[in-house]
Amino acid sequence: HLGLQVDYASELNANQLLAATTIEGKVLVIAGAGSGKTKTLTYRTSYLIENGVSPKEILLLTFTRKAANEIKNRARTLLTSRLLDNNPIDGKALNDITSGTFHSFCNMLLRQYSGLLGINPRFTILDTGDSEDAIDLTHKEKKYPTKITNQAFPRKKTLQNIFSTSRNRRIPIRHLIESSYPDIAVHIPVIEQLAIDFHEYKRANHLYDFDDIISQVVRHLKRNDTFRQLLQNQYRYIMVDEYQDTNIPQKELIDLMCAPASVSLMVVGDDNQSIYAFRGANYENILLFGESYPEAKLIKLEQNYRSTPAVLDYINALSAQITLGYQKQLYSDVSMEGIKPVFRRLSDESKEAKYIADKILESKSDYDYQDFAVLCRTSFQSNYVQLEFMERNIPFIVVGGIRFIERRHIKDVLAFVKILYNPNDTIAWHRILTLFKGVGSVTATRLTQAINADNNSFAPLITTKFTKKSTQLEPLYKMLSKASQAESVEAIIELILDFYMPVLKINEDNWRERSEDFRVLKNLASEHDSLDSFLENLALDPPNDSVATAGVPEQGEESIDKNRDKVTISTIHSAKGLEWSVVFVNSLVDGMTPHYRSLSDFEELEEERKLFYVACSRAKARLFLTAPDYFSSYSGYFDKVSRFVAEVPADTITVLTVKQPIDESDDPVWW
Ligand code: ATP
Ligand code: MG
Numbered sequence: 001h002l003g004l005q006v007d008y009a010s011e012l013n014a015n016q017l018l019a020a021t022t023i024e025g026k027v028l029v030i031a032g033a034g035s036g037k038t039k040t041l042t043y044r045t046s047y048l049i050e051n052g053v054s055p056k057e058i059l060l061l062t063f064t065r066k067a068a069n070e071i072k073n074r075a076r077t078l079l080t081s082r083l084l085d086n087n088p089i090d091g092k093a094l095n096d097i098t099s100g101t102f103h104s105f106c107n108m109l110l111r112q113y114s115g116l117l118g119i120n121p122r123f124t125i126l127d128t129g130d131s132e133d134a135i136d137l138t139h140k141e142k143k144y145p146t147k148i149t150n151q152a153f154p155r156k157k158t159l160q161n162i163f164s165t166s167r168n169r170r171i172p173i174r175h176l177i178e179s180s181y182p183d184i185a186v187h188i189p190v191i192e193q194l195a196i197d198f199h200e201y202k203r204a205n206h207l208y209d210f211d212d213i214i215s216q217v218v219r220h221l222k223r224n225d226t227f228r229q230l231l232q233n234q235y236r237y238i239m240v241d242e243y244q245d246t247n248i249p250q251k252e253l254i255d256l257m258c259a260p261a262s263v264s265l266m267v268v269g270d271d272n273q274s275i276y277a278f279r280g281a282n283y284e285n286i287l288l289f290g291e292s293y294p295e296a297k298l299i300k301l302e303q304n305y306r307s308t309p310a311v312l313d314y315i316n317a318l319s320a321q322i323t324l325g326y327q328k329q330l331y332s333d334v335s336m337e338g339i340k341p342v343f344r345r346l347s348d349e350s351k352e353a354k355y356i357a358d359k360i361l362e363s364k365s366d367y368d369y370q371d372f373a374v375l376c377r378t379s380f381q382s383n384y385v386q387l388e389f390m391e392r393n394i395p396f397i398v399v400g401g402i403r404f405i406e407r408r409h410i411k412d413v414l415a416f417v418k419i420l421y422n423p424n425d426t427i428a429w430h431r432i433l434t435l436f437k438g439v440g441s442v443t444a445t446r447l448t449q450a451i452n453a454d455n456n457s458f459a460p461l462i463t464t465k466f467t468k469k470s471t472q473l474e475p476l477y478k479m480l481s482k483a484s485q486a487e488s489v490e491a492i493i494e495l496i497l498d499f500y501m502p503v504l505k506i507n508e509d510n511w512r513e514r515s516e517d518f519r520v521l522k523n524l525a526s527e528h529d530s531l532d533s534f535l536e537n538l539a540l541d542p543p544n545d546s547v548a549t550a551g552v553p554e555q556g557e558e559s560i561d562k563n564r565d566k567v568t569i570s571t572i573h574s575a576k577g578l579e580w581s582v583v584f585v586n587s588l589v590d591g592m593t594p595h596y597r598s599l600s601d602f603e604e605l606e607e608e609r610k611l612f613y614v615a616c617s618r619a620k621a622r623l624f625l626t627a628p629d630y631f632s633s634y635s636g637y638f639d640k641v642s643r644f645v646a647e648v649p650a651d652t653i654t655v656l657t658v659k660q661p662i663d664e665s666d667d668p669v670w671w
Contacts, residue, residue, distance in 0.1 A: 012036070012043060019266065019299045020044040023051060023237075026258065026296040028289045029268040032319060032330045033617035034306025037268040038071065038577060041239055044266065045075040045097070048237055049089060055096035059235040061105060063242045065540075067577060068099035071241075098235065102250050103210060104540045106217040109231075110208075111532070116227055117220050123206040124422040125539040129406060131209045132156040134427050135163070135194070138201045141445070144190050154184045154191070163195055167211050168247045168280025205424045214249045221256040232260055242577060243269035243289075247280040255292055265293075272322050275573060275611045277603070304330040306579050308338025311619050314652045318613045321647055322606065341616070341623035343588075343645055344656045348630040353388035356584050359624060360394060360567065363582065369395055371581035373568040375615045377595070381587045382569045389567065397564075400571030405538050409504055409514045413521065414538065416496045420484055421531045423456035435503055436473065458484075475499065489534045493525040572615045583619035585612070588627040588645055589638035612644045625653075 009017055016036050019029050020043040031037055041060070049055060062068040076091040098105065107125070114121035126134060136156045146153045154162075162181065166173045173192050177185055184191075202208065208216070221228045238258060240246070246254070258265045267289065274283035290296055304312050312332045346352045360372050376382045379400055389396045404410060412435065418428035426448045433444040450460035461477040479499040486492045497518055504511045528534035568580065587593055593612060598604035616623055625645060630637050640646075645653075 008043060008047065012040065013301070013303055015299050015301050016040045016043070019268075019301075020047050022266075022297060022299075023048065023053070024264050025261075026264070026293040027266040027299060028243075028286070028293075028296055029266065029299045029301065030270065030286060031268070031301035032270055032304065033273060033315065033614070034304045034579065035301035035330060036303075036305055037270070037301065038067075038241055040301070041241055041266070041268060042071045042074045043078065044239065045071060045094075046078040049075070049079060049093065053237055055093045056098075057234070057236040058097045058099075059105070059238045060097055060099035061102055061238070061240045062099065063101065063245065063576060065100045065104060067241065068101075072097060072099060101540060102246070102253065103213050104536070106213045106253070107536055107540060109217050110213065113220075113227060113230075116230075117224065119216075120206050122422050123208050124418045124425045124428070124535065125213070126202070126207050126209040126427060127405065127539060128160060128210070129411065130207075130427050131164075132160045133430070134201060134207065134209075135159050135198050137427070137430065137445075138198045139194060140441070141201075142194070142197055144194060148186050148190075151184065151186050153187055154181070158184075159191065159194070162191065163198065164209075164211050165280055166195075167215060168249060169282070170248055205426050206422055207425060207427065211249075214253060218249050218252050218256065221253065228256060231257055232263055236263055238263065238265045240265075240267040241269075242273075243267035244271050244274035244283050244286045245269075245276040245281040245576075246285050247276075247282055248285075251282070251285045251292075258293075272319050272610055273576070273614050273617075275576070275607060275614055277607050302330060304332050306620055307332065307617070308336060308621055310338035310340045311616075311621070311623050314341045314623065314648065315613070315617045317648045317652045318609075318616060318644070321644070322609055322613065339622060340652065340654045341619075341625060342654045342656060343625045343627070343641075345641070346626060346628050349384040349628045349632060350388070352586055352626045352628045353384040355626060356385055356586070356624070357388045357392050357394060359584070360582075361392070363622070367581055369565045369567045372584070373570060373575065373578075373580040373582070373618065374584045374586065375570055375572050375575050375618065376586055377572060377593050377611065379571055381592070385569060385586070389569075394567055395565065396567040396569050398569045400574035404517065404520065407514070407517060409508065409511075410517055410521065412504075413493070413496055413500055413518070414535070416480070416483070416500070417492065417531060417535060420480065420492065421535060424452065426452075432476070435507070436476075439473075489525040489528050489531060490522065492531070493522055497522075572611050575618055576614060579618050579620055581620045582622040582624070583615070584624045584626065585615045586626045586628075587631075588625050588642040589629075590640040590642055591638050592631070593642050593644065609644055612642075 008020060012020060013036075016039070019027060019040045029037055029040060045058065045060065048058060060068055060071060062071065072094050076094045079089050079094075080091045098108075100108075110117070110119060110123070111121045133156070139153075139156075144153070158181070162173060162176055165171065166176050169176075173195055174188050177188055177191065202212065221231070235257060238254065240254065254265065254267075257263065267286070269286050271283050271286045274281055274286075277283070290298065304315075307315060309332045312330060316330060344355060346355055356374060360369075374382065374385050376385075379398075382398065386396070386398065388394075405414065412431065415425075415428040415431040418425045419432065422428075429448040429451065430441070430444045433439045433447055434441060439447075447460060447464060450464050451457070454460050458477050458480045461473040461480075476499070479495055483492045483495045486495060501511075501515065504514065508514055524538065525534060528537065568575075572585075585593075590596075590599075594605055594608035598608050616625075627641055627645075628638075
């Protein structure tokens with residue numbers, strides 16, 4: 001393989017090469033943004049296969065399924081572009097690599113090994129909103145108090161958050177509430193009981209929430225020797241990108257699978273980019289890697305290939321402000337010095353949006369639309385930008401924010417699909433039944449009980465006397481019976497939509513706009529040949545933009561994922577791992593970035609700082625930072641430039657019109 005080595009060596013630097021060609025053992029690659037971590041995984045994937053590793057033995061875990069596919073596709077190109085004299089490799093072989101997110105991998109395991117694990121493979125997945133509803137229903141069913149000595153019981157959103165954090169961070173509910181939610185401490189005993197009931201509810205109805213999917217696999221790995229050994233023999237080469245955003249159960253999963261020395265593991269990450277603590281991610285996982293694997297090799301990558309020196313100076317200065325974790329200073333070889341990042345203060349959000357649009361149109365001769373991204377801390381901060389882009393005919397896609405499958409009408413349609421797949425899914429039943437006039441939550445509960453008691457047949461829809469208007473449910477009965485006989489996923493969706501459209505028209509004023517999303521849904525349905533894979537794909541890897549919100553509509557728009565020439569508007573969280581030539585980061589005032597809620601908590605503030613670092617480090621050539629004085633959505637003035645901008649040495653950035661000096665000692669006046 002000497003001839004091949006030369007090729008790898010010409011495209012990778014020494015440490016990247018070392019990482020890509022270290023086949024056995026445990027390896028941690030830790031490095032700053034844009035240093036080629038993901039690229040190294042790509043080359044390692046192709047290197048493994050060239051060296052005779054079977055694709056079936058490879059497991060590649062990434063943050064989105066799209067990221068995994070990108071790595072596989074690039075590795076495929078690499079492999080096929082090499083002329084392998086004696087040993088031509090079929091690019092199709094890469095399809096046999098197991099890849100995706102932790103959730104999709106665990107979901108696959110639970111279904112594939114359901115027999116061995118003794119579980120029902122036809123479970124449905126509850127997304128966060130569904131879990132909240134399930135918690136609410138459990139609470140009502142158990143008739144727990146809604147108030148104790150005038151203290152209202154926490155909302156379902158809060159409860160879902162508490163349950164999830166408690167599991168992902170391994171903090172007992174009681175401790176979590178005492179430390180983070182002291183106001184509701186009086187409810188602790190009920191909440192603890194509710195957590196148990198909620199769990200039981202899910203189990204009884206074959207429902208798994210996102211946390212269950214991973215925890216259950218971990219549980220089985222610990223208890224079931226056959227299962228564990230099976231996986232350890234199957235997945236001999238494991239790679240994990242963005243390791244800094246794994247949580248404790250995910251780390252445990254990896255550790256259980258990689259326990260034998262014969263299993264090769266490479267994790268790559270940047271502790272400065274851990275931005276998912278709110279979902280239980282634990283950046284310490286990366287720092288503790290050496291403890292789990294004392295024999296592990298540590299490889300650092302120190303050259304940045306993404307950004308020009310002018311932009312990189314700024315990114316390095318930001319990274320120096322992050323106190324927790326490894327310190328990294330990256331250098332760049334790019335010969336062109338480039339242009340320093342620009343900070344611009346504007347009077348309000350619409351001026352800010354206008355400035356961004358101006359800059360894009362000004363530099364349109366040098367770039368395509370797809371080379372630009374506007375990154376926002378939260379999705380609502382992109383509202384003005386979206387309006388401005390529409391007005392000025394700048395095409396764009398929106399990523400992150402209210403996701404496709406979280407939209408009410410999409411959830412409605414999926415509820416029908418879910419009960420066809422798992423008639424035990426009481427959450428879905430509830431959702432459907434309460435769509436009808438005259439069917440309230442009480443009737444819905446009784447009806448679902450009748451359906452469950454009747455061996456999950458749809459018959460109680462027409463036979464029960466619970467509702468005076470039971471005749472109304474006859475069309476539902478007919479549709480479900482027909483759909484359960486349908487030949488394809490597409491046909492099922494068609495039947496559901498025929499039935500649902502009139503309901504949508506009655507319930508929603510903007511039904512026309514909403515029904516645009518159904519095109520996306522139908523397209524997706526046509527790509528799947530079983531309800532199983534269709535539902536899994538939507539739950540675990542949903543499209544995150546839709547035709548309806550995708551800016552200037554295009555004729556004959558087919559699939560939402562085709563790479564078209566559009567500006568990306570994204571939350572920072574969804575921009576992880578990606579890069580653009582020109583990046584805008586907006587709303588950079590203290591109170592927005594960092595968010596005012598994080599100001600009093602060191603770790604939260606640190607995470608906000610990392611978020612800002614992630615945003616800026618997406619930029620290749622130009623970085624624009626903007627801050628409006630006035631936010632009409634808050635009806636408030638924000639006097640101070642974000643501390644993240646203010647704390648960095650002034651010579652790394654060009655500042656245009658700061659209205660007033662920044663005084664760190666003042667309390668923010670907008671509180
Ligand atoms: P992030 O932390 O943001 O995920 P990363 O470390 O994964 O970044 P990559 O996305 O792999 O970095 O690489 C950043 C850019 O640098 C890509 O455009 C990649 O093609 C380029 N690059 C990486 N290594 C090299 C190299 N040795 N020679 C040329 N270009 C490189
Ligand atoms: Mg990467």
